[in-house]
Amino acid sequence: MQPQTHESETVNLLITALFVEYERDENSDSSAAFPYDGAFAFIFNSLSSFSLHFVMFPRFFPSAIQGFIDVITEMGEVTAAYTNGVMPARLNKVVLAYSGGLDTSVIVPWLREKYGCEVVCFTADVGQGVMELDGLEAKAKASGACQLVVKDLKDEFVEHYVFPCLRAGAIYERKYLLGTSMARPVIAKAMVDVAKEVGADAVAHGCTGKGNDQVRFELTFFALNPKLRVIAPWREWDITGREDAIEYAKRHNVPVPVTKKSIYSRDRNIWHLSHEGDVLEDPANEPKKDMYMLSVDPEDAPNQPEYVEIEIVSGLPVAVNGKKLSPASLLDELNDIGGKHGIGRVDMVENRLVGMKSRGVYETPGGTILFTAALELESLTLDRETIQVKDSLALKYAELVYAGRWFDPLREAMDGFMEKITAKTTGTVTLKLYKGSVTVTGRKSPNSLYRQDISSFENGDVYNQADAAGFIHLYGLPTRVRAMLEQGI
Numbered sequence: 001m002q003p004q005t006h007e008s009e010t011v012n013l014l015i016t017a018l019f020v021e022y023e024r025d026e027n028s029d030s031s032a033a034f035p036y037d038g039a040f041a042f043i044f045n046s047l048s049s050f051s052l053h054f055v056m057f058p059r060f061f062p063s064a065i066q067g068f069i070d071v072i073t074e075m076g077e078v079t080a081a082y083t084n085g086v087m088p089a090r091l092n093k094v095v096l097a098y099s100g101g102l103d104t105s106v107i108v109p110w111l112r113e114k115y116g117c118e119v120v121c122f123t124a125d126v127g128q129g130v131m132e133l134d135g136l137e138a139k140a141k142a143s144g145a146c147q148l149v150v151k152d153l154k155d156e157f158v159e160h161y162v163f164p165c166l167r168a169g170a171i172y173e174r175k176y177l178l179g180t181s182m183a184r185p186v187i188a189k190a191m192v193d194v195a196k197e198v199g200a201d202a203v204a205h206g207c208t209g210k211g212n213d214q215v216r217f218e219l220t221f222f223a224l225n226p227k228l229r230v231i232a233p234w235r236e237w238d239i240t241g242r243e244d245a246i247e248y249a250k251r252h253n254v255p256v257p258v259t260k261k262s263i264y265s266r267d268r269n270i271w272h273l274s275h276e277g278d279v280l281e282d283p284a285n286e287p288k289k290d291m292y293m294l295s296v297d298p299e300d301a302p303n304q305p306e307y308v309e310i311e312i313v314s315g316l317p318v319a320v321n322g323k324k325l326s327p328a329s330l331l332d333e334l335n336d337i338g339g340k341h342g343i344g345r346v347d348m349v350e351n352r353l354v355g356m357k358s359r360g361v362y363e364t365p366g367g368t369i370l371f372t373a374a375l376e377l378e379s380l381t382l383d384r385e386t387i388q389v390k391d392s393l394a395l396k397y398a399e400l401v402y403a404g405r406w407f408d409p410l411r412e413a414m415d416g417f418m419e420k421i422t423a424k425t426t427g428t429v430t431l432k433l434y435k436g437s438v439t440v441t442g443r444k445s446p447n448s449l450y451r452q453d454i455s456s457f458e459n460g461d462v463y464n465q466a467d468a469a470g471f472i473h474l475y476g477l478p479t480r481v482r483a484m485l486e487q488g489i
Contacts (some may be wrong), residue, residue: 127270179272188220216404298342298436315422338365
């Protein structure tokens with residue numbers, strides 16, 4: 001047999017290297033596995049079949065091996081172009097949080113192009129309005145999605161996310177009633193469920209790398225199914241802004257009826273409507289009157305006040321004006337009532353989780369009424385120490401929700417505490433709504449700790465005013481001792 005030449009040895013080394021790499025690819029669970037199924041197998045088998053010919057006919061070697069090198073080089077260039085040097089994992093199917101807007105519409109073809117996967121669009125109905133749901137299926141499929149899944153989550157959202165926050169008294173930085181923060185975990189949880197139903201191995205969202213929502217979505221994914229791969233296109237692709245996205249949509253024939261004019265960034269659900277961007281980016285600017293959508297300008301509200309009665313059982317609202325309603329229906333009712341009186345407008349600069357400050361304007365008409373009623377009823381049913389502890393925990397509760405840690409054991413444990421201490425918070429609260437203000441006019445509870453016979457200025461048998469002298473003497477003892485020390489007495 002003819003001895004091997006240097007060139008044939010090179011071929012064999014190349015075959016061996018490719019074989020090792022191919023085997024590593026086949027057995028790897030790494031997210032950096034090579035995306036081209038069978039590519040190394042093809043090259044390996046081809047080179048193996050040609051290797052003897054290279055040995056026997058060395059004059060054919062240079063041109064043949066150069067052809068294989070060209071193929072390998074081209075594959076490497078394509079891979080680098082797609083991933084900036086990082087090879088994407090092989091994906092079968094991705095569930096995308098889909099709104100039908102510009103960002104999520106262009107994400108569909110981008111996912112298919114980069115990962116070669118099917119895209120299942122998922123839309124959660126959390127009360128954002130019928131108009132935002134119309135035509136979504138046709139739009140999703142026109143963008144390249146294989147399927148659109150829509151789930152009505154309104155009752156689940158209000159009952160299992162909104163009402164626990166209400167019961168806890170969770171308000172972020174003194175003003176924000178956590179409308180977007182509460183909605184993200186219920187949407188992300190549903191995405192995990194859909195991923196299981198359709199056999200997806202990844203989930204994707206359209207959140208930017210500057211916002212809080214990316215954290216809220218991904219922490220929920222981690223908590224409920226850490227095996228799912230998470231794709232965040234805004235942290236990966238070359239699209240840098242709205243204009244780039246519009247051009248990308250045009251190139252891929254994505255039906256997105258938008259212009260390049262800057263508009264507000266809004267998030268709407270049954271609890272609230274948020275506004276960001278445009279003139280709001282300068283905190284010195286007054287919001288435009290036509291920006292608001294859920295509430296009338298307080299100046300234009302009715303000149304006559306409206307009274308509303310909220311019934312609460314064990315810390316949770318159950319009825320409006322004596323009418324029992326489901327959680328979502330109750331909130332819808334109060335949004336209508338509060339909105340026409342200009343209730344629930346908040347303009348604030350908040351500290352985002354990712355470190356920067358941002359300005360947002362929020363409309364939460366029904367939520368503002370409910371928070372006012374719930375806190376007022378607690379003034380009857382909770383003692384001083386319990387209120388103080390609850391208020392301190394409410395701050396932490398709000399921080400956890402804002403930071404996307406809904407499924408954190410700490411928040412779940414705090415829920416148990418809140419449920420326990422509000423078990424006796426049952427009764428009704430009457431409020432007067434007038435030109436943007438909510439005024440409590442009455443409250444009553446069968447579990448009230450308020451006793452008129454004790455609180456009355458009239459003398460009674462239960463409270464002897466003379467007893468106050470001894471209490472003050474002992475309660476003020478530390479103050480007296482400190483003063484005596486400072487004054488040398």
